[in-house]
Amino acid sequence: xxxxxxxxxxxxxxxxxxxxxxxxxxxxxxxxxxxxxxxxxxxxxxxxxxxxxxxxxxxxxxxxxxxxxxxxxxxxxxxxxxxxxxx
Amino acid sequence: xxxxxxxxxxxxxxxxxxxxxxxxxxxxxxxxxxxxxxxxxxxxxxxxxxxxxxxxxxxxxxxxxxxxxxxxxxxxxxxxxxxxxxxxxxxxxxxxxxxxxxxxxxxxxxxxxxxxxxxxxxxxxxxxxxxxxxxxxxxxxxxxxxxxxxxxxxxxxxxxxxxxxxxxxxxxxxxxxxxxxxxxxxxxxxxxxxxxxxxxxxxxxxxxxxxxxxxxxxxxxxxxxxxxxxxxxxxxxxxxxxxxxxxxxxxxxxxxxxxxxxxxxxxxxxxxxxxxxxxxxx
Amino acid sequence: xxxxxxxxxxxxxxxxxxxxxxxxxxxxxxxxxxxxxxxxxxxxxxxxxxxxxxxxxxxxxxxxxxxxxxxxxxxxxxxxxxxxxxxxxxxxxxxxxxxxxxxxxxxxxxxxxxxxxxxxxxxxxxxxxxxxxxxxxxxxxxxxxxxxxxxxxxxxxxxxxxxxxxxxxxxxxxxxxxxxxxxxxxxxxxxxxxxxxxxxxxxxxxxxxxxxxxxxxxxxxxxxxxxxxxxxxxxxxxxxxxxxxxxxxxxxxxxxxxxxxxxxxxxxxxxxxxxxxxxxxxxxxxxxxxxxxxxxxxxxxxxxxxxxxxxxxxxxxxxxxxxxxxxxxxxxxxxxxxxxxxxxxxxxxxx
Numbered sequence: 217x218x219x220x221x222x223x224x225x226x227x228x229x230x231x232x233x234x235x236x237x238x239x240x241x242x243x244x245x246x247x248x249x250x251x252x253x254x255x256x257x258x259x260x261x262x263x264x265x266x267x268x269x270x271x272x273x274x275x276x277x278x279x280x281x282x283x284x285x286x287x288x289x290x291x292x293x294x295x296x297x298x299x300x301x302x303x
Numbered sequence: 304x305x306x307x308x309x310x311x312x313x314x315x316x317x318x319x320x321x322x323x324x325x326x327x328x329x330x331x332x333x334x335x336x337x338x339x340x341x342x343x344x345x346x347x348x349x350x351x352x353x354x355x356x357x358x359x360x361x362x363x364x365x366x367x368x369x370x371x372x373x374x375x376x377x378x379x380x381x382x383x384x385x386x387x388x389x390x391x392x393x394x395x396x397x398x399x400x401x402x403x404x405x406x407x408x409x410x411x412x413x414x415x416x417x418x419x420x421x422x423x424x425x426x427x428x429x430x431x432x433x434x435x436x437x438x439x440x441x442x443x444x445x446x447x448x449x450x451x452x453x454x455x456x457x458x459x460x461x462x463x464x465x466x467x468x469x470x471x472x473x474x475x476x477x478x479x480x481x482x483x484x485x486x487x488x489x490x491x492x493x494x495x496x497x498x499x500x501x502x503x504x505x506x507x508x509x510x511x512x513x514x515x516x517x518x519x520x521x522x523x524x525x526x527x528x529x530x531x532x533x534x535x536x537x538x539x540x541x542x543x544x545x546x547x548x549x550x551x552x553x554x555x556x557x558x559x560x561x562x563x564x565x566x567x568x569x570x571x572x573x574x575x576x577x578x579x580x581x582x583x584x585x
Numbered sequence: 586x587x588x589x590x591x592x593x594x595x596x597x598x599x600x601x602x603x604x605x606x607x608x609x610x611x612x613x614x615x616x617x618x619x620x621x622x623x624x625x626x627x628x629x630x631x632x633x634x635x636x637x638x639x640x641x642x643x644x645x646x647x648x649x650x651x652x653x654x655x656x657x658x659x660x661x662x663x664x665x666x667x668x669x670x671x672x673x674x675x676x677x678x679x680x681x682x683x684x685x686x687x688x689x690x691x692x693x694x695x696x697x698x699x700x701x702x703x704x705x706x707x708x709x710x711x712x713x714x715x716x717x718x719x720x721x722x723x724x725x726x727x728x729x730x731x732x733x734x735x736x737x738x739x740x741x742x743x744x745x746x747x748x749x750x751x752x753x754x755x756x757x758x759x760x761x762x763x764x765x766x767x768x769x770x771x772x773x774x775x776x777x778x779x780x781x782x783x784x785x786x787x788x789x790x791x792x793x794x795x796x797x798x799x800x801x802x803x804x805x806x807x808x809x810x811x812x813x814x815x816x817x818x819x820x821x822x823x824x825x826x827x828x829x830x831x832x833x834x835x836x837x838x839x840x841x842x843x844x845x846x847x848x849x850x851x852x853x854x855x856x857x858x859x860x861x862x863x864x865x866x867x868x869x870x871x872x873x874x875x876x877x878x879x880x881x882x883x884x885x886x887x888x889x890x891x892x893x894x895x896x897x898x899x900x901x902x903x904x905x906x907x908x909x910x911x912x913x914x915x916x917x918x919x920x921x922x923x924x925x926x927x928x929x930x931x932x933x934x935x936x
Contacts, residue, residue, distance in 0.1 A: 231551065233558035238533035242554040246659040247547065247652060248748075249540070249554055251533065296719065297747075298663055304885055316638075318611065320885050343610045343638040349885055369618045369886060400645035550652045 219270065222291050224263035224300045232257060243299060250299055256290070263300060304349060311340035313448065313459040313507055314402075315395070318344035319387050322351055322358050326383030333384065333462055333483040333496055336504055346370075346398055348390035353377045366390040370397035382486055385494060388464065395446050396544040402448035402457060403549055403556045406542045409447045409456055409513075410439035416456045416511035417581065418447055418564075419519055420542050426521030429469045432497060433574045434581075436476050441503040442511065451549065451556040454563065455510035460503045462496035470495045515584055516564045519577060523570035527580060530566040588612030589809070589880040592622065596813060597858050599629045610639050612884030619886035620809045621695045624650030628693030650693045657681045657696035660750045664699060665782055667718035673707030675783050676776045678755065678794065682785040683814070690817035694810075698742070698751040702786075704773055705756040712740055712754070720745050720752060736762055758794050759801055767797065767840035788822040788829065789836035796849035797842055806888075808879045809856075815849050816857035823860070830862050852876060 224230075231242040239257050241250040255277075262268070262276050270288055295302040304320030306327040311317075321327050349367040352358040363377035364386040370393060378386045395404060407420035408431035417439075419427045428444045435441050442456060444463040449456055462483060465473055470485070470493060483496035498504070516535060530538075539557055540546045546553045567584055571577035586594070592613050595601050605613065617623040627643035627650065635643070661681050668675050676682075678700035683691030703711050720743040724730065733741040738761065740754040757769035772794075775787040786794060795818060799811040823829040837846035852875060853859040854866050868876075881890045 231554065233554070233562070235532035235536050235558065235561065237531060238536075240533075240536060240554070240558055242551055244551065245655070245662070247550045247655045248659075249546075251537065298659070298666075301666065303669070304887075341607075343607050343614065343636065343642070345638075345642060347611075347615050347886060349887065351887070367887075369615065398645075400649055401641065548649060548652050550648075550655065552648075 221267040221269050221303050222263060222273075222295065222300050223265065223267045223303075224260045226265040227261065230260060241299070246298055248298065250297060256294070259290075259294075260299070267303070304351075308334075309339060309341045309344060310334045311338040312391075312461055313443075314457050315346070315399075315459065316340045316342065316344045317346050317348060317391055317394070319348045319390070320350065321383065321387070323362065323364075323380055323383060325380060326350055326364070326387050329384040329484060330387055333481075333498065336481065336498065336501075337507075346391070346394035348387060348394060350383060350386055350390065366393060368394050370394055378489075382489055384483060384496070385486055385489055388461075388496070391461070392445065399446075399448075399545055400549065402450055403553050404543055404545050405447040405449060405539060406445070406544070407447040408444045409442040409458075409511075410434050411442050411456075411458075411506075411511040412439060414509070414511045415514045416442060417515040417517055417585070418456065418513050418560075419517045420447075420539065421518050421520060427519055428463055429465065429472070430519055430521070430571075430574060430577055432463045432465065432469075432473055433476055434578060435500045435503065437578045440506055441499040449513075449556050449560060450510065451552040453510070454512070454556065454559050456513050457510045458503070458507050460499045460507055462498045465495055465497055467492045473497055513560060513564050515581075516561065516566045517581070517584075518566075518568040520568070520570045521577075522572065524572060525576050525580065526570040527584075528568050530568050532561045532566070535561040535566045587880065587882075588616045588884040589620075589882045592616050592620070592626070593809070593856050593880070596622070596626060596629055599633055602630055602633055602635050607636070607638075608884075610636065614639070614642055615884060615886035616882045619882055619888075621807060622810050622813065624653075624693035624695055625810070625813060626693070647693065650695060653696050654684050654691070654694075656748075656750070657699065658684055660699045660745075660748065660752070661685060661783060662781065663718075663745070663748070664701060664715075664752060667720075668711060668714050671707060671710040671714040673703045673711055674773060674776060676702040676773065677779070677783050677785050678702055678758075679798070679814075682791070685779050685781060685783065686785050688818065689821050690814045692817075694814075698753055700753045700755060702755045702758070702769075702772065702776075705769065708740065708754070708756055715743055715752065715754070719747065723751065736760055758797055763801065765797075765841040765845075767793070767842065771839060787836075788818070788826070789832040790840075792818050792822065792833055792849075793836050793840050793842050793846055796837075796846045797840075799849055800845045805875070805878055812849065812853055812856060812879060816853045816859045819850065819853060819859050819861065830865070848872060848875070852879070856880075 225245060229244045233240045238251050238253055241252055270284060273287065294300045305322055306324050307318065307320045308327045308330045309318050319330060347369050350364045351367050353363050353365045357363050362380040364380055364383055365377050366375050366386050366389055368390050405420060407418050408427040409416050409418050410431050419431060421427055431441055431444050441460055442458040445461060446459050447456060448459050481498040485493060485495045487493050518530060536557060546557060565584060569580050571580065591609060595613060617626045623646040627646040630643060661677055677685055680694050680696035681699055683694060684696060723742045723744045730741050738755055738757045738759055742751050742753055744751045758767050772786060772790050775790060776784040777787055778784050792815060795815045799808055837843040850861055850865045851868050851872055854861045855868050855876060881888060883889050
């Protein structure tokens, strides 16, 4: 079985607004507003319209201390919310 | 329908039809200083008997209209005016699409507005009504209309629905005010409608720029704290009936609002204290 | 002309808008809202010169329809993601299908719950996948649940609480107790794939389903909108395919729905001037009764002719369920409603 991959919507399909400690993300395809905290906006930017695996993301974000489980949990949560797609 | 009445409140026009004459007579009297508008209405409200024979036998009013809630309990005809007001609120809550609708009150000086929101019972209606005696014009006491394209607040100066003790307090503050009839024993106790002061009605179509967003709580010792943009945003999405259906327009309007204003939560023991705190924040 | 008739005429020929005065518009807009056709009307009148007030109301309706469409398509996408591993074809029905396929019938249309059709053999897998992806049962009532599973053509309704959207999972398009039995296997075999990985019914089957939905569901309320769907589908499909009427005849017979399809076509021709072959056009006596019922709204948006309404309600329940079963169903409903309304006994009596 191949590794789970994740993909975020193209950058043009999300609108971001900084709200002090949080970021409001409007997802155009669903019309749903998500309130997120860092590093979610960076993850969305990195994965915009690209299928990436956990390994890819770790490389991209240089996660040396290896909080791989935390990252995977966050991605799954984003997938359940419909903000990213999981395959 | 047998009896009908047209009225315009701020930018919104209503047509109210009734099976009985009395609610329409009361509406005419209450809204005598508003533009009586017979053009194509934005919303229709119907006050109809719950069963055909209920027009005469123990008459009871069903609130109907363009938008309805299936299980709304009927009211006695004696509370027909209240039914009409609830019907107008219902149309706004379910059907308003031109403005982002916030369950809030607003007052203004010239073209600068304060938006006040909070849970029901936080005293925002009473506070907004009483601020009229301190140099503010009333823009809205129940529904604040935020225009997405401009970020401006548009007035929606409906009569203020005052309950129980607040009725006497306002009567003392505004001896010359125009009032609706006192309705006792409604599901919310005694209710009486206070028509906004003439300056608020005269400026009924003049928008204002929001500069202060306030989360007031009545009945506590004076205290004040700043509110983060994220928290304000979440609380206002919960106070809006049409945020989701407005889509991206709603998102832009609401993020724009919370980022563009001073935000504060205030606790206040009396209106005098609240007015002083507001002047300082303003 | 009554406001309902004016609305029907305006949908067919938007140029008629020029002749309307404020009072006409007030009635037309009230009826269009009540019949859930206001978004459709807005789409039809788009770009025409109408009074400012009317334009504002219609612009609101267009924006609402657009958001509704976005949400409906997103719900379909979420169902697609959830059912990716269920290994079953997922066929969109009704409004969501019209929107996803870009059909005229979807223009400005309000869209309610997500309705999908899946093979009967896949029901268990689909149910399991939806529950695993956040959907929940709407009615935890075991009687209702058993009733649905035994007698209905769909799973008990599921809701996604976070998005507050319902999904109806059908395995055919009428309850097994109905007097006509559509051929579910053919519906599925002939389904047409859509670009988004989902599918829709074939054009003739879609019209058959729309006709069954118009007459077989509920008490004909919302019927004007459902008939408008049929008009748009017939126009678009017959324009694209010279043999469409032959295919429609055949499909109607296969699904034992020739009578309802023929009636839907006649009424659509009568109310919306749908171009149909001569043999399909002539209105019967009973059709006039249906037409009155479809137009039963006054200028305040009120339902008129309550007697006709009741007759249709009883009739439509009977269509779906043999009478003895209906009696049992209603009895259980009444008993439960009566029980709900009884005030609880005072504490003293309880002891």
